[in-house]
Amino acid sequence: MTGAVRKPYLKIHTNDNVLVALQDLPAGTVISINGHDLKLPQDVAAKHKFFINDMQKGDEVIMYGSLVGKIQSALSKGTLMTTANTHHAAGDYSYRNAKVTWQQPDVSKFANRTFNGYKRRDGRVGTANYWLFIPTVFCENRNLDVIKEALWNELGYAVTDKYRRFTKDMFQAYTSGENIDNISLNPLPANDQKRFFKNVDGIKFLNHSGGCGGTRQDAATLSALLAAYADHPNVGGVTLLSLGCQHLQVTDFLNDLKKRNQAFDKPLYIFEQQQTVSEEELVCEAIRKTFLGMVDINKIERTPAALSDLCIGVKCGGSDGFSGISANPAVGYTADLLVALGGKILLAEFPELCGAEQALVDRCVSEEVANKFIHLMQEYNGQAMKVGSGFHMNPSPGNIKDGLITDAIKSTGAARKGGTSPVVAVLDYTEPVEQAGLSLVCTPGNDVEATTGKAASGATLILFTTGLGTPTGNPVAPTIKIATNSVLARRMSDIIDIDTGSIITGEKNIEEVGEDILEYCIKVASGEAIPKAVQLAQDDFIPWKRGVSL
Template sequence: MDTLSATLPDTLGNPSSRALRLHDADDVAIARDALAAGTALAEFGALAVLNDIPAAHKIALRDIATGESIRRYGQIIGFATRDIAAGEHVHTHNLSIGSFERDYAYGSDLKRVDPPSAPLTFMGFRRADGRVATRNYIGVVSTVNCSATVTKRVAQHFAMPGALDDYPNVDGIVPITHSFGCCIDHNGEGIQQLRRTLGGYVKHANFAGVLVIGLGCEANQMGAMFVAQNVESGPAVVPLVMQELGGTQATIDAAIAAIDKMLPDANRAVREPLPVSHLNIALQCGGSDGYSGITANPALGAAVDLLVQHGGTAILSETPEIYGAEHLLTRRAVSREVGEKIVERIHWWEGYAEREKGSIDNNPTPGNKAGGLTTILEKSLGAVAKSGSTPLMGVYRYAEPVDTHGLVFMDAPGYDPMGATGQIASGANLVVFTTGRGSCFGAKPAPSIKLATNTKMYDRMRDDMDINCGDIMDGGVTVQEKGEEIFQAILRVASGEKSRSEALGVGDDEFVPWMIGAQM
């Protein structure tokens, strides 16, 4: 079975060992902690470390000739750019991306998903139309950057002490603002995608009601957006146009009055036991490091397997971050058609990078590289581990409504807030975000759970991190055990327990739609 989850050990061996080999075919080991030059690695036949090796970085386990492929997780992560001696640090100075053939083997690794022994529930909100929410917000959505200030000031009014005291069942007022909406092709792909994204938020189950605020003369006309996204105005969706109402202050006053009318109805919402099949989880990783694909990502994958077993949905995303690992997904595709959609998106991104005179291998950030990740191939293999092992049921364009259960994929760039924005627009009602460097992330209206890949960062950033997955590397906790812990945390947060980012109030400024097309 050629899936990444099948190559990763459930336990990571003796925690006193200095380095970890993840697969018998690997050419490198991963340093558990920083290693000084001259350190002898007894677990590899007293191999001597030739250079100082930072924690989570790679050590060559054999002599590697220029041009040879180098494997981690049993998969190719790049090619040697010069001769590398056993014991040498392997990183950007001697390893780079290269071309090689993938065997897509569509559907060859399909895994049967057995039903759970007992169904589980969480405490959610059921909307009148049957949609299910994990939070009970009111949203204020800008059609264009020109109405962003009005949108923010409306939300600020209700953030004042005591403003919502009479409405304990309302979680807050969320501003959804952005920097786009005008000077683009009125009928082009860019405005269609922006409308799809905004429409997904306007219709999101976690909003009990929504105000949509426009300037009036923008390319993203509110009426056209409502028609394109099948949005109907009414008591729970109120459109306001600044130029028609008389400007900034008049619109702020009208918006506050409209929300005052919404609040009593929104406050009537109460949580009730609902099947886990109503949960739709956005899978994200950011500020990754060399531990991400060993601890937090495979543990999240184990939680995803449990979620899917109970009928829930998980959305994997960020196409550049599956590049080089897409063959592990095509092998799990429920049909050849689904698998080919993944490959088509990969080819689109290759062409896009070429047109922009860039490299898809630029995706690992300086922070990723400092954390031990060298190429996009290596980063992608770790990122795909978030998806677990169940069948890939569908592939969606950015912000398209997800209309199937199980594991699915949504096309998006590798920028975390942009990917999460699309996933939430697609229907995700909760986000689980793994990080090795320490991303401080939230994404209202969906609560965000953050998983730390290593104990040192978790201890340093406890205010931001919900769960420490570093104890997998430290020893004593298996990937499966940590996956169960994550799954239980998902159920608690979905039922109303505040995540760390929610407690800090993070999430009002993380709406970042993927804007494509020329700006005129």
């Protein structure tokens, strides 16, 4: 299939009654489909859809072989799909005792392959070795910022010094009467960026806005989330800052940590500000103890580990009309490869599984797993409906502008990130992954809330597909950005790691690109390649309060 010449349009599934434009199609373009020709009555931009047949009001729109919408008024064949003529629709779903079968991909190319990771005493393997700072309450964010500036700058982890230098050069030019428009950004010399601790990949900070002032349920959810991050395989040690009087007490965090991992044995240093003499003492002692802790975890070195020790979260954000055609199915093939090798895959974003539910239910390995998925989906969507929203309102203006007209179109394309393997488990928010295979994780579709939740369940890498460009990462799970199209990959090359546009042009097929992605994952997991999100310190962290977030 490599090098195959593609038509400028695509029919994704044999049952579909819409085509996707792979390039801009001008009005008058003749399309040959199902043994007959149709002439486009208007321009159709790349990524958008048009109808194969004449359509009547109430007709079902089928894409990816699934119901994704209903027609609002009579249309002639060739008409462009819009939010005016097509509204969201999705089929009902239920457990129907479907027999789960799966044809595994050929993994001979990856048999006996390893990555160099950090082995923890509990048997898990990290793809990185981070020191983590956790505040139990937002009141400690400022102290974290002070500590961050000190440690990052002096230990070689700062990534923003180039902007400080730019500001300094601009100031000097201005005071000298020079034109500041002539000042350019200069990268730091390589010797200015060396880390003092070669086996500590970073110092991470979980600033957040919770811990007090909200409901006690919010504090409890946050406590479980912070405990999950402390216990993460990519974390070597933890410094925790508490004010003292907040809802989320240190004892709550410690109880959740013990509940999650009774054998937790990483260095953990706790400082409570209301029990210290001064803020200065708090900051200095936190820096002192952390430095000594980093000396200890720096003794841990990377060693070979099986690919089955990888746990990869799959996510899409800033999606476009190509997401479900190129990047998502390519990541899905990577997911299938890893599952076949005995690894773990986490697929989340429940609002973006709307319309793909029945296919996922039919892949659940048991009625118990299926019913847990159904319950979480219906409960979550029900909460959204109560406030006048719903999963169908998930697509953003950017999604719609680039061809994702209904949530079901977005969702059926988004679900392809999870590949085709059986669903072995369904995890609620912060619930840890334990079984090899594909697990569904209950999170919002919101980019950062979703990646935050995936890492909490144990993702040690995250594959993040985007068609519009999203500057998002995660503090503890290195995030790999994958472009759905080459135009984006070139325009935002500073944040994109992998370009899957070759699938759109026909230069490569999904399987080939999926294998390329897994090869890159192995390099990142071994510390041989650093994703752009890590280089740019895109350490985004937003706890979900279990409210309505799409």
